[in-house]
Amino acid sequence: MEYIIIFTIQLLGIAFHVVQKVNTLDKQYPEKSIKEIYSLFFENEWSSLSVSALVLFADLFFHFIIDSYFPAVREMSITVPLINLTVPYLAVSFIVAFVLGYGGQRLAYKYLGKAEQYLSDKAN
Numbered sequence: 001m002e003y004i005i006i007f008t009i010q011l012l013g014i015a016f017h018v019v020q021k022v023n024t025l026d027k028q029y030p031e032k033s034i035k036e037i038y039s040l041f042f043e044n045e046w047s048s049l050s051v052s053a054l055v056l057f058a059d060l061f062f063h064f065i066i067d068s069y070f071p072a073v074r075e076m077s078i079t080v081p082l083i084n085l086t087v088p089y090l091a092v093s094f095i096v097a098f099v100l101g102y103g104g105q106r107l108a109y110k111y112l113g114k115a116e117q118y119l120s121d122k123a124n
Helices: 002-028 034-069 071-075 089-123
Strands: 077-080 085-088
Touching: 002 034, 002 089, 034 071, 034 089, 071 089, 077 089, 085 089
Parallel strands: none
Antiparallel strands: 077 085
């Protein structure tokens, strides 16, 4: 059940991101219908949605690995810096799922691009 909740939370994060982009396109093209706006969105953003899907499945896979090989982690709590709030592992999983759903492709492009640049620089 936990995996279904994480999957759903990530889909909600992706949906928030999509609605934000569609809203921007709607303001940019007020003469177009909502159907045309969504068509324009999917025409231009299919690659970022593909990356979002990869991030979603990677998160579920890593969650499965943690559950399978490090079951003691489930009993841990994490203290959030600055506000000094202790949060159980499961709540952190849900929060991370939403963040990765909403901005996973941005994070993937940002950090994988930096890693690729670093490896390129080291190779030269």
